Amino acid sequence: MSIIFCLRVLILFIFNIYCNCEYIYPGLVWNDTDGKSIQAHATGILIDPNDESYWWYGESLKTSTLSDHGINCYHSKDLIHWTNMGEVLGQKQVFIKDLSGPYVIERPKVIWNEKTKLYVMWFHLDSIDYKYRYVGVATSLIPNATFKFVNAFQPDGIPSLDMNIYEDKINNIVRGVYLVRSCHNEYVGISQFTDDYLNTTGITSTIGEPREGHAIFYRNNHYYMMTSHLTGWSPNPAELFITNQDNLHNAKWYSLGNPTNSSITFNSQSTFVLPFPSTKYPGTYFYIYMGDRWNYPNLLNATYIWLPFTFNSDTNVTLQWKDQWSLTDY
Ligand SMILES: *[C@@H]1O[C@H](CO)[C@@H](O)[C@H](O)[C@H]1NC(C)=O
Ligand SMILES: *[C@@H]1O[C@H](CO)[C@@H](O)[C@H](O)[C@H]1NC(C)=O
């Protein structure tokens, strides 16, 4: 018994030294450094402004008990091994004047404000029946403390559902920071933030149809937006959009269709696209699609789908399924 045990430990030890254990396994349970499954759904990634490490924010375990729901945070230096930093915002922190909890807390995204030296968090904040359609805004001095709730409101006075934040940063210069959200589930609206990132300043660009899971990124002088259609927790065909101009003001968005050739987007819904430094072509980036597999086989077991985009050209963009892949192969 004990000899077998020792052998197992030895084999695991050698395996860990010599194997390439740096794979991403789309759709499988992803464990943190404590061996517990990562619970950070509707992922938002923040690149640390000081040391370029990664902070992963997301929704806590998708239980049916709303009062448990909050925002968890994980930390990583390599995007593969994640350490649990615990809950950074819970029901206790939230306050809406005319509505008592528990609240729906979804799609958290965090951004660093250089001027105020604060980490600013935005999330979809709602009543249990999704009638309020607010955003919640919270701030913190460090990325992994309990965030201080600042405000609950409808940005630009427009009911807001699925949302994301986009930092328009080119060659290390922040040109603007934007909220993108589903306005009333009727159209997609993009608004620039105020300098403190605590408010919006009016719509600058729209897509005239409802979409969810918005994830904006920038490549080769074009903005792109990955989206899903609206079918609740069930997967549907993704739709990728591209702009005709190098600016998010008055930008027109054109559909490039579904880049996955999968009518259910590999059973996932988009939440974020992360540019990642390329190993194959040093000095350039490749782009990681991040999505949620909400039913594996149910919400409680939701997993993550991370896959690299392929750009055959600016407008011929595809996403291919891989059981496993390594960041250093791209
Ligand atoms: C994650 O941890 C569980 C036990 O906590 C284990 O059964 C499972 O194999 C682990 N998964 C991976 C992918 O390592
Ligand atoms: C925040 O993260 C840093 C870096 O990993 C760690 O040293 C610190 O203990 C964390 N603080 C909290 C409150 O979790």
Ligand SMILES: *[C@@H]1O[C@H](CO)[C@@H](O)[C@H](O)[C@H]1NC(C)=O
């Ligand atoms: C946000 O901006 C709107 C429009 O200018 C304004 O009415 C509202 O009071 C602002 N909210 C805060 C918290 O500053």
Ligand SMILES: *[C@@H]1O[C@H](CO)[C@@H](O)[C@H](O)[C@H]1NC(C)=O
């Ligand atoms: C797209 O999917 C269809 C149906 O599954 C398949 O026949 C076709 O080969 C796929 N095309 C590509 C480019 O993968």
Ligand SMILES: *[C@@H]1O[C@H](CO)[C@@H](O)[C@H](O)[C@H]1NC(C)=O
């Ligand atoms: C789903 O998650 C729950 C709670 O974590 C667990 O008890 C259950 O076994 C999981 N189901 C499957 C099919 O993995």
Ligand SMILES: *[C@@H]1O[C@H](CO)[C@@H](O)[C@H](O)[C@H]1NC(C)=O
């Ligand atoms: C996109 O590029 C691939 C690879 O070069 C090619 O096979 C495919 O035909 C292209 N699709 C379109 C619509 O041009």
